[in-house]
Amino acid sequence: MPETNSRTRLEKALNHREPDRIPLGFDAHCCGIHIKTYRKLRESLGLNPEKARVSDRIQQLGHLDQDFKEKINNDVEGVYSNPPSGWEFERKDRDKYWEFTDEFGITWRMPKDGGLYYDMWDHPLQDADSVKDIEKLEFFDPQDPARFKDIAEQFARAAKLEKAPVFNPNTGGIFEMALWLRGFEEFYQDMILNPGMAETLLDKALEYKKKFWEKALEAAGEEILVVAEADDIASQDSLLISPDMYRKFVKPRHKELFSHIKCQAKTKAYIWYHSCGAVKRLLPDLIEEGVDIINPVQLSAADMNAEELKKEFGRDLVFWGGGIDTQKALPNFSPEEVKEATKRNIENLASGGGFVFAPVHNVQADVPAENFLAMLEGFNEMN
Amino acid sequence: MDYIINIVEDLQAGNAEGVKTNVEQALESGMSADEVLQQGMMKAMAVVGEKFKKDEIFVPEVLVAARAMKRGMKVLKPVLVDDKVESQGTVLLGTVKGDLHDIGKNLVGMMLEGGGFEVIDMGVDVEAAEFVAKLKEEQADVLAMSALLTTTMPEMKNVIDVLKEEGLRDKVKVIIGGAPVTCDYADQIEADAYAKDAASAVDKVKEAVTSLK
Numbered sequence: 001m002p003e004t005n006s007r008t009r010l011e012k013a014l015n016h017r018e019p020d021r022i023p024l025g026f027d028a029h030c031c032g033i034h035i036k037t038y039r040k041l042r043e044s045l046g047l048n049p050e051k052a053r054v055s056d057r058i059q060q061l062g063h064l065d066q067d068f069k070e071k072i073n074n075d076v077e078g079v080y081s082n083p084p085s086g087w088e089f090e091r092k093d094r095d096k097y098w099e100f101t102d103e104f105g106i107t108w109r110m111p112k113d114g115g116l117y118y119d120m121w122d123h124p125l126q127d128a129d130s131v132k133d134i135e136k137l138e139f140f141d142p143q144d145p146a147r148f149k150d151i152a153e154q155f156a157r158a159a160k161l162e163k164a165p166v167f168n169p170n171t172g173g174i175f176e177m178a179l180w181l182r183g184f185e186e187f188y189q190d191m192i193l194n195p196g197m198a199e200t201l202l203d204k205a206l207e208y209k210k211k212f213w214e215k216a217l218e219a220a221g222e223e224i225l226v227v228a229e230a231d232d233i234a235s236q237d238s239l240l241i242s243p244d245m246y247r248k249f250v251k252p253r254h255k256e257l258f259s260h261i262k263c264q265a266k267t268k269a270y271i272w273y274h275s276c277g278a279v280k281r282l283l284p285d286l287i288e289e290g291v292d293i294i295n296p297v298q299l300s301a302a303d304m305n306a307e308e309l310k311k312e313f314g315r316d317l318v319f320w321g322g323g324i325d326t327q328k329a330l331p332n333f334s335p336e337e338v339k340e341a342t343k344r345n346i347e348n349l350a351s352g353g354g355f356v357f358a359p360v361h362n363v364q365a366d367v368p369a370e371n372f373l374a375m376l377e378g379f380n381e382m383n
Numbered sequence: 384m385d386y387i388i389n390i391v392e393d394l395q396a397g398n399a400e401g402v403k404t405n406v407e408q409a410l411e412s413g414m415s416a417d418e419v420l421q422q423g424m425m426k427a428m429a430v431v432g433e434k435f436k437k438d439e440i441f442v443p444e445v446l447v448a449a450r451a452m453k454r455g456m457k458v459l460k461p462v463l464v465d466d467k468v469e470s471q472g473t474v475l476l477g478t479v480k481g482d483l484h485d486i487g488k489n490l491v492g493m494m495l496e497g498g499g500f501e502v503i504d505m506g507v508d509v510e511a512a513e514f515v516a517k518l519k520e521e522q523a524d525v526l527a528m529s530a531l532l533t534t535t536m537p538e539m540k541n542v543i544d545v546l547k548e549e550g551l552r553d554k555v556k557v558i559i560g561g562a563p564v565t566c567d568y569a570d571q572i573e574a575d576a577y578a579k580d581a582a583s584a585v586d587k588v589k590e591a592v593t594s595l596k
Contacts, residue, residue: 025482080470096508111481116534119483184486188443189450192397235442237580242441327533327563367536 005162006075006227014270014292014318017353021344021383022346025356027064027078028166028276029228030295034116036365037372038062044369045071046078055080055088061362063281066161073377074354077158079167081147081216086139097121103140104171105182116365123183125201126227135350135368137181142212151219159223166226166272167216170353173231174257175250177205191241191249206253210260217264224326226293227261237302243281251285254258258290264350272320276361278302278308297322297362300346302336306348319349320356324375330359331366335374342378350382386412388454390423395431397447399454404428406433406455416462425461429572432582438465442490445581464513472592475555476521477505477514477522484531485562487500490581491527498585513546518555524592527584530561539564540572547596552577556591560584 005021012019025031033041035054036382039062043049047067055060055063064074083089087103097109098118098153105124108115128134147170158165172180179187189197209229217224233240233250241249270292270309278301279286279294286294305324324330324342333341349355357379363372386409393401409419431448434440474495485507492502503521505513514526526546529538539559541551548554559569560578569577575591580582 109483111483116532117480121483185446185489188445189397190444192447238438239441241443245441245443331533364534367406 002260003079007159007162007164010075010164010225013356015353016315016318018351021355022350022379023075023164023311023356024073025076025166025358026072026074026315027069027076028226028295028320028358028360029078029230031057031076031321031358032056032061033064033363034285034367035060035366035371037061037363038064038068039367040182040369042068044101044373047066047071048076050074058117059362060110060117060365063138071270077154077161077165079151079154079158079165081151081161081170081212081219083147084144085146086298087140089255095159097187102171103176104181105137106153115160120180123181123186125182125349126186128182128197131200133198134182134197134204135214137204138206140202142208143215145215147212148215148219151216152213152221155220155223155267164225166224166228167220167222169230171214173229174202174205174209175233175290176255177208178202179374181205188241191245191372193289195249202249202253206257209257212266213261217266217269220266222264222266224269226272227265228295229257229261230274232277233275233282234279234301236277236300238278238280240277243285246282247285251289254286262290268319276301277302282305283313283317287313291317293318293320296358297349299325300360301325310349310351310354314352314354318354319355319362321358322349323357323379324359326362326364329374330371331364331368333371335368335370338374339370339378341377343382346379346382348381387398387423390419391427391430394424394427394448395449395457397444397451399447399451402457403436404457406458410458410462416459417468418458420463420468424455424497425499426570428452428494429585431497432439432494432585433466436580436582440551442486445490445493446483448492449497452493452497463482471499472588472595473501473503473521474525474588475503475505475514475517475521476527476529477509478529479535479542480510481538482530482532482535484529484561487531487581488529491529491560491578491584493514493524494581494585495588498514498589499594500585500588507575510540514542515545515549519561520552523555523557524595525558525588527558527560527578527588529559533563536563536568539574543572555590556595558584558587558591561595 009019010023017298039049039052092099099109107122109120272293273291274295280303386405389405408488556575559574566577576587578587
């Protein structure tokens with residue numbers, strides 16, 4: 001047996017066996033920290049807060065530096081692709097907002113006064129009228145080498161640090177891509193009124209993704225471990241679309257994408273899948289599609305009781321997240337309450353392996369540093 | 384009565400043309416606009432809301448139903464105005480300052496229109512002062528605020544505080560909603576009601592308007 005390091009620890013958890021301690025999964029997609037809170041945390045931990053910089057522009061997340069990750073004993077190293085050549089971030093001044101247009105032609109805005117993230121403002125296919133209009137949309141080359149120029153290095157660094165690499169996605173999943181490109185209300189209606197347009201757009205997104213991951217996985221080589229895809233399919237109380245609609249439009253394409261990823265990976269790749277909200281009804285479908293890890297276990301959403309989920313799906317799925325609720329507990333509880341809630345959640349989710357600790361979502365700007373530290377204390381006490 | 388049955392069915396199926404045609408024919412047959420509204424449109428949207436609440440239908444089905452309703456309302460509205468039929472009440476709707484999310488808010492607006500209310504949608508990222516100015520101008524019965532983020536929720540309290548400062552708090556009912564919003568939070572900031580989803584919003588607004596009368 002090799003000595004336990006972060007990678008073997010995570011591998012053990014992914015294989016549903018109990019590692020020496022629960023792996024800590026920050027730096028995977030949606031397991032980040034808002035830049036404002038990240039600065040406060042660095043200060044609390046005796047690290048230079050000036051060093052903090054933004055990595056995920058849209059969600060305004062801090063780039064988690066090595067000193068910080070060492071300090072909290074994080075087990076994961078996030079791997080990130082780069083923008084394609086020919087596209088550059090350009091921040092425009094638009095009255096009350098900062099604005100930029102991403103590589104897909106989607107416009108995002110952040111209020112100058114008190115804005116904490118960029119949110120979608122405009123969609124390139126908003127006025128599309130036909131399948132032809134959808135077909136006309138062109139993407140930057142998903143296989144552009146510029147995207148993957150330092151991927152091998154990032155994996156090599158993770159290996160050197162004996163950390164577990166998670167290859168994060170460069171955009172939303174295929175369903176999200178369709179909604180973002182076409183506009184939410186338009187795409188939802190297309191699925192009923194213009195199913196041909198909806199299918200064409202989903203196919204386009206799928207093609208982009210398959211090509212992207214082909215090259216990404218080639219660059220990752222034998223070091224690949226976890227591949228992350230994020231595709232929200234649920235809301236706080238329910239699913240965004242009916243199970244039938246999911247099975248007709250999205251499921252076959254999810255399945256195709258995940259099989260493609262597993263097939264293209266040089267060694268075993270675990271599919272990490274993120275959807276916020278009340279996803280329980282579709283977990284059997286996700287398992288069937290080849291999803292290995294579900295993130296986040298949104299404890300505050302309908303029918304997302306950690307204990308029941310573990311009992312029902314714990315054999316087939318690894319839970320990544322669900323360590324502490326981020327809507328109420330982490331920002332608003334007292335540190336003592338945060339610690340207790342953290343321990344309770346771990347008790348519900350961690351037995352027998354199959355659990356990686358992270359909060360339900362990114363640690364937001366309204367979280368006091370003491371609460372984050374109390375969460376870590378609870379986590380450490382359970383190990 | 385066939386027209387009414389058709390309107391209810393077509394609206395639920397999202398058949399906008401069908402709704403439009405049947406509204407026209409119902410009016411031609413001598414039915415009053417108010418009758419078509421109450422027995423056709425409002426009844427159908429109530430069914431849609433009920434099914435949405437019960438998880439029998441989802442956002443896409445509600446959106447196409449609302450689209451069909453709007454098509455019918457285009458025909459119906461001028462006749463309702465001519466007949467001097469009063470709406471159920473006026474609702475000022477918006478997502479609070481700093482928050483650019485609008486799908487939930489839009490669904491609330493559609494369901495309210497389907498419930499016979501006059502809806503003034505102020506869009507997203509609406510400042511307290513803008514809400515206040517519009518309230519004064521339109522004398523709305525209800526202010527419905529939405530927030531999707533835990534970080535923008537506190538702005539709802541700010542708006543309520545500003546309403547108090549302006550002496551408007553007793554003149555308008557305040558209803559709030561959005562993913563992180565809870566009933567407790569509504570109590571805490573002294574909103575009049577919390578609506579869990581777009582269909583419940585219609586019930587809450589109805590209650591609020593009744594209590595004003």
